[in-house]
Amino acid sequence: MSTTYTRLAAVAAHLPETTLTTAELEERLAERNPGLDLPRGLILDGSGVRRRHVADPSDRPSDLAAAAGRKLLDEHGVHPGDLDLIIYAGVSSDLVEPATGHVVAAKLGADCPVFDVRNACNSVLNAIEVADTLIGGGRYRRVLICCGELPSAITPWTVGGTEEFFTVAASYTVSDAGAALLLEAGGSPGVLAHAFTAYSAAWEAAVVPVLDFNSDPLAGPPRLGPLVVSGVKLLGGFEKIDSTVFHKPLADLGLTWDDMAAICVHQASLPMLWKFCDHVGIPPGKVVVTIAQHGNMVAATLPVQLAMAVESGRVRRGDLVAMIGLASGVSAGIAVVRW
Template identity: 70%
Template sequence: MTRPVDAEPAATQRSLPDRGGPVISTLYTRLAGVAAHLPDATLTTAQVEDRLAERNPDLDLPRGLIYEGSGVRRRHVASVDDKPSDLAVRAVRSLLRDADLQPGDIDLIIYAGVCVDVIEPATAHIIAAKLGASCPVFDVRNACNSVLNAIEVADSLIRHQHYGRIVVCCGELPTAVTPWTLKDAAEFYTVAAAFTVSDAGAALLLEASPTPGVIAHRFVAQSADWDASVVPLHDMTNDLSTGLPSLGPLTIDSVKLLHGLKSIDPAIVHKGLAEHGLTWDDFAVVCVHQASLSVLWKQCETMGIPTGKVIVTISQHGNMVAATLPVQLAMAVQSGRLRRGDLVALLGVASGFSAGLLIARW
């Protein structure tokens, strides 16, 4: 028998002791707010091709392939002075302003971006310092599923009464490592995905609630083909004067990528819905990670997702890495497509490979 969507298993219907306080009822987690920051400056795909031609005059680089392969027409580009933390902080400030909260009201900050300011310490520390917050912090990273995994962690921490109000945020700055100079024309095909990425910041507010908001999260991983999609670290030596780590461009092995994507069983999504007696018709919005427009439509076909429920961002905003899903959520709320009480699904696929499904009542 399928249990109702807002019901929890009987085993979790119990009272848990508050830290040093009276016994209170079981808590749930609600998505209390979302905000996004998209840099004003943009580059069209035609402008990207112009820049590549200018910086590689001796190479015969194909025109039109970036758009044909990805569907990306435009991407956002942050200021040269911006760090990932800056993009995240702008989103968090907007989030707090909308919720009428101050940095001191945050119990925990989880940074969930692929891009980081430094290798050590956690970028969440830098964000807290820029906000003037003094709460605990840490980072969660799992490629483009980082935010989904951070929500899973936050949900557990809130349910176990460790924290009552958590901010999950990310700042993606992938254009900073765009490979504008190529050694030969063949390299273009290896790094072509790097010309589809976009800069963005996003933030989510999660709070303790007496009623369910985050209803379910399901994740799987198939790691055998982890090296199909990689942003490598180069020049790591013991000589600090010349050997500081540097990021290479996003490189793709198309054969391994296809194999890895096919290894992800779509049953994770279908079972996740069936366990709660849901179909796609029950959702107001379905947010799907988007690295390519053609892959998005193929995913919708495979999963049976009605295309009218999807927030399409890849064409005008590029691949925003881990910020993609929260940016879509923010757009859905801002446009009125998602209202309080509506069901929303977040479906992520990430390098590695991993796939995840989050079901929530907004």
């Protein structure tokens, strides 16, 4: 009996055309908070973010995910009816119920089974693990992973003072984005390895709280608070993560970082990106850097980076790519794929 492997068949990204520079964001904050003493350049210096994407006010997360999914299907000649499964893997969601995957499937015109996978910024990476397992087990042959992130919807434009600003500062680095990945059954390995770990005792280090729910179930999602981050607690949580989770899959495959054509790393800030790379020995020149011009795209970050690397020719068919996830919770993981 032949072995069924998973190949990464296609990837696509959808980035809203409207952008907001950090200078423009700081100007808006100053206008709406006249008493806030915020030195210009503080957000850029702390995060490295120069620009982020902002979706249209009428857009929902499913719209961003469906736009990426539709782009992928059109570019690769795949009919929605050919999909066996859709996994929606975003932090942002349209509703508490049903699964946002249903909304994406309806917008794409697909009639296959769907479900959501959600694990903060590692959602897509976990969805790859799930899809690989299901394809390898013979359950499905063609799985579309979609992600739509709309963090601009919970950006706090008024703050009570400098202390509150620093508590919610991470909210000013995020960016709206959509992404899609198509995984298919194949005769040779494409998804070579994946591994994950977590230190859940640090879950309170980065939180988007639910403040209240709408009385009308069709009125939209519950009202959410801004992203609140304790940098000290978050860093402490990641320090508890055993870095062998990144190295062992490579070692088991007889590979090193140098064998990768590109390394996609989740990026919440530029200083933390380079600190992490130094910690685990990732060559900076291998990293697909997106944080400066595209902000923190939440769970869409890794597939958007892969799409950019493929589109630019940096990654070609047959090349090796490592995708490294870092997420609140806290959790970390890696997937090694042959494009």
